[in-house]
Amino acid sequence: xxxxxxxxxxxxxxxxxxxxxxxxxxxxxxxxxxxxxxxxxxxxxxxxxxxxxxxxxxxxxxxxxxxxxxxxxxxxxxxxxxxxxxxxxxxxxxxxxxxxxxxxxxxxxxxxxxxxxxxxxxxxxxxxxxxxxxxxxxxxxxxxxxxxxxxxxxxxxxxxxxxxxxxxxxxxxxxxxxxxxxxxxxxxxxxxxxxxxxxxxxxxxxxxxxxxxxxxxxxxxxxxxxxxxxxxxxxxxxxxxxxxxxxxxxxxxxxxxxxxxxxxxxxxxxxx
Amino acid sequence: xxxxxxxxxxxxxxxxxxxxxxxxxxxxxxxxxxxxxxxxxxxxxxxxxxxxxxxxxxxxxxxxxxxxxxxxxxxxxxxxxxxxxxxxxxxxxxxxxxxxxxxxxxxxxxxxxxxxxxxxxxxxxxxxxxxxxxxxxxxxxxxxxxxxxxxxxxxxxxxxxxxxxxxxxxxxxxxxxxxxxxxxxxxxxxxxxxxxxxxxxxxxxxxxxxxxxxxxxxxxxxxxxxxxxxxxxxxxxxxxxxxxxxxxxxxxxxxxxxxxxxxxxxxxxxxxxxxxxxxxxxxxxxxxxxxxxxxxxxxxxxxxxxxxxxxxxxxxxxxxxxxxxxxxxxxxxxxxxxxxxxxxxxxxxxxxxxxxxxxxxxxxxxxxxxxxxxxxxxxxxxxxxxxxxxxxxxxxxxxxxxxxxxxxxxxxxxxxxxxxx
Ligand SMILES: Cc1cc2nc3c(=O)[nH]c(=O)nc-3n(C[C@H](O)[C@H](O)[C@H](O)COP(=O)(O)OP(=O)(O)OC[C@H]3O[C@@H](n4cnc5c(N)ncnc54)[C@H](O)[C@@H]3O)c2cc1C
Numbered sequence: 163x164x165x166x167x168x169x170x171x172x173x174x175x176x177x178x179x180x181x182x183x184x185x186x187x188x189x190x191x192x193x194x195x196x197x198x199x200x201x202x203x204x205x206x207x208x209x210x211x212x213x214x215x216x217x218x219x220x221x222x223x224x225x226x227x228x229x230x231x232x233x234x235x236x237x238x239x240x241x242x243x244x245x246x247x248x249x250x251x252x253x254x255x256x257x258x259x260x261x262x263x264x265x266x267x268x269x270x271x272x273x274x275x276x277x278x279x280x281x282x283x284x285x286x287x288x289x290x291x292x293x294x295x296x297x298x299x300x301x302x303x304x305x306x307x308x309x310x311x312x313x314x315x316x317x318x319x320x321x322x323x324x325x326x327x328x329x330x331x332x333x334x335x336x337x338x339x340x341x342x343x344x345x346x347x348x349x350x351x352x353x354x355x356x357x358x359x360x361x362x363x364x365x366x367x368x369x370x371x372x373x374x375x376x377x378x379x380x381x382x383x384x385x386x387x388x389x390x391x392x393x394x395x396x397x398x399x400x401x402x403x404x405x406x407x408x409x410x411x412x413x414x415x416x417x418x419x420x421x422x423x424x425x426x427x428x429x430x431x432x433x434x
Numbered sequence: 435x436x437x438x439x440x441x442x443x444x445x446x447x448x449x450x451x452x453x454x455x456x457x458x459x460x461x462x463x464x465x466x467x468x469x470x471x472x473x474x475x476x477x478x479x480x481x482x483x484x485x486x487x488x489x490x491x492x493x494x495x496x497x498x499x500x501x502x503x504x505x506x507x508x509x510x511x512x513x514x515x516x517x518x519x520x521x522x523x524x525x526x527x528x529x530x531x532x533x534x535x536x537x538x539x540x541x542x543x544x545x546x547x548x549x550x551x552x553x554x555x556x557x558x559x560x561x562x563x564x565x566x567x568x569x570x571x572x573x574x575x576x577x578x579x580x581x582x583x584x585x586x587x588x589x590x591x592x593x594x595x596x597x598x599x600x601x602x603x604x605x606x607x608x609x610x611x612x613x614x615x616x617x618x619x620x621x622x623x624x625x626x627x628x629x630x631x632x633x634x635x636x637x638x639x640x641x642x643x644x645x646x647x648x649x650x651x652x653x654x655x656x657x658x659x660x661x662x663x664x665x666x667x668x669x670x671x672x673x674x675x676x677x678x679x680x681x682x683x684x685x686x687x688x689x690x691x692x693x694x695x696x697x698x699x700x701x702x703x704x705x706x707x708x709x710x711x712x713x714x715x716x717x718x719x720x721x722x723x724x725x726x727x728x729x730x731x732x733x734x735x736x737x738x739x740x741x742x743x744x745x746x747x748x749x750x751x752x753x754x755x756x757x758x759x760x761x762x763x764x765x766x767x768x769x770x771x772x773x774x775x776x777x778x779x780x781x782x783x784x785x786x787x788x789x790x791x792x793x794x795x796x797x798x799x800x801x802x803x804x805x806x807x808x809x810x811x812x813x814x815x816x817x818x819x820x821x822x823x824x825x826x827x828x829x830x831x832x833x834x835x836x837x838x839x840x841x842x843x844x845x846x847x848x849x850x851x852x853x854x855x
Contacts, residue, residue, distance in 0.1 A: 277663060282646060324714050420834030
């Protein structure tokens with residue numbers, strides 16, 4: 163990837179909000195900054211640059227302000243972290259949506275999926291629905307913001323990228339393909355200010371009936387051979403897998419053969 | 435022996451048996467000559483005549499077929515009945531009481547294995563509900579799939595207008611909202627995949643105000659088990675109306691054929707899209723890891739002009755791969771090796787040039803969808819595996835292919851300029 167060169171409108175003072183959550187290390191289960199959320203903060207920091215032209219980045223969390231992992235986001239070079247204080251089991255969508263409207267955010271960055279709780283990845287979608295803003299999922303980078311339109315690179319499977327133009331304000335969920343987050347420094351982290359606002363939110367009742375246990379290993383799917391006789395079973399176990407016997411071009415000229423390959427490649431859409 | 439069919443019902447002919455036992459009977463000769471190795475004795479027991487077992491092979495040696503006719507399918511085609519395609523029984527749903535809607539990813543215009551698992555899951559859910567339900571598949575974009583019927587699709591809504599081409603989640607969402615009001619489906623099933631299923635499912639869930647279950651790996655009508663907390667916990671909960679299912683959540687349909695009847699939407703939804711698709715951007719194909727590359731051009735011992743090979747890869751936009759021989763001979767770096775001791779690739783298109791298809795290599799390409807072979811040897815294993823094989827010299831064919839691809843690129847950039855102007 164090329165180094166980031168943002169073309170950001172100087173006239174409009176871009177306001178970026180990164181939503182962060184409490185992460186969980188996949189192996190040890192220890193509380194940490196979430197990987198994708200910290201990439202979202204990183205992308206926000208890159209977009210705002212050195213704050214010369216008045217852009218601003220707000221890092222926003224809804225939950226418990228005493229949470230230690232919030233400090234590790236702050237350690238990425240933030241003066242403060244804004245926290246909407248509410249019960250961690252409460253539904254954060256309403257207060258978050260209200261706050262985003264009030265502060266006039268232009269770009270809202272989130273992770274694709276949280277590392278704790280339900281981790282359904284619905285927060286950006288619900289916010290977008292509530293606010294009526296467009297959502298761009300799985301963003302790898304934001305290339306430029308000009309004249310109220312952003313050019314966004316979306317991460318596709320198999321290492322591909324798609325370019326999408328989107329009107330401000332919008333919500334983007336940041337993929338693991340986005341640039342890696344910078345290290346968190348302890349000093350700035352402990353000096354950062356927790357800017358707390360107490361909000362009220364309704365408790366999520368449906369979750370109380372759920373049963374949560376550590377993940378079981380999923381059973382591997384067995385290759386079931388539907389054979390009636392021993393000989394068929396033997397054949398199924400030993401036979402080489404043979405394709406349906408594709409088309410073979412033997413006597414055509416090289417030009418025709420190449421044309422056939424080319425047509426197939428085009429039909430499959432791998433030539434772009 | 436040759437027309438002996440083990441599947442035939444054994445019918446006794448008491449008169450023939452009686453004649454066969456009576457060596458003095460005038461017709462004994464005719465019956466005895468057609469006598470096979472096994473006969474029912476007078477008490478109904480099976481009697482074997484060891485002198486009559488087997489047959490005389492082409493070189494005059496007696497051969498005994500101990501596979502009881504099962505070997506026939508491999509060679510002589512004696513059991514022509516078994517070689518025929520079995521028509522699976524047709525599963526018909528007339529006037530369905532309810533629908534379960536599946537929205538497959540259709541990567542490259544075909545149902546993926548993940549999609550088929552989810553259609554299988556839909557049928558599992560139907561069998562748990564009273565009344566006859568139908569699986570309605572909503573497919574967006576051009577479809578190349580020919581086997582909707584055996585995959586288990588009862589009703590098919592194919593939305594292949596221009597407006598659904600490319601990345602247009604808002605347009606697709608609008609169509610799904612119409613499906614919601616027209617069919618009132620019992621369940622919505624989406625593949626929880628990065629190919630768009632998860633995106634579309636989340637959009638619909640937010641729009642219709644359902645709380646979806648995601649990463650579901652076990653589901654029935656009452657409860658689902660889904661992964662939470664980044665895959666580290668299992669959550670057991672009531673089954674919501676909208677599910678996003680993980681891979682291998684259920685077995686695909688393989689014993690029935692379905693109608694795959696086309697249905698249409700009444701009104702074409704039109705939305706003012708806030709997202710504008712600018713198409714995929716060119717990424718350096720060699721920067722993509724071999725394991726996840728979509729299109730691989732792979733070189734083996736049959737490549738003699740390596741400069742030509744590299745230029746072919748770059749003009750086709752393919753990631754380079756190699757067989758072990760090409761790597762051992764120093765023409766390609768080790769991390770490009772495909773196969774048992776190299777990388778197991780998942781490419782959709784695997785173009786193998788001058789690779790014979792040794793088993794160690796074939797293991798590595800087991801998950802590839804379409805293999806294309808260029809080889810001088812029409813009998814090699816790669817040709818047997820390939821969907822398209824061309825027999826000829828790699829250098830000549832790659833040369834022609836490069837020419838075609840260069841023409842294509844020239845046209846493309848000319849078209850691009852016109853668009854920009
Ligand atoms: C323990 C072990 C592990 C191994 N692991 C791997 C592995 O991970 N990956 C791997 O690839 N191999 C592996 N191998 C090696 C494997 O057994 C084969 O030797 C190897 O794959 C053969 O490579 P090839 O097909 O390129 O060469 P060959 O078998 O020599 O085949 C060359 C092919 O090119 C064709 N050809 C020749 N000239 C031309 C021409 N001018 N135009 C077109 N076609 C032409 C020939 O007809 C032939 O089919 C392993 C072997 C062992 C013992």
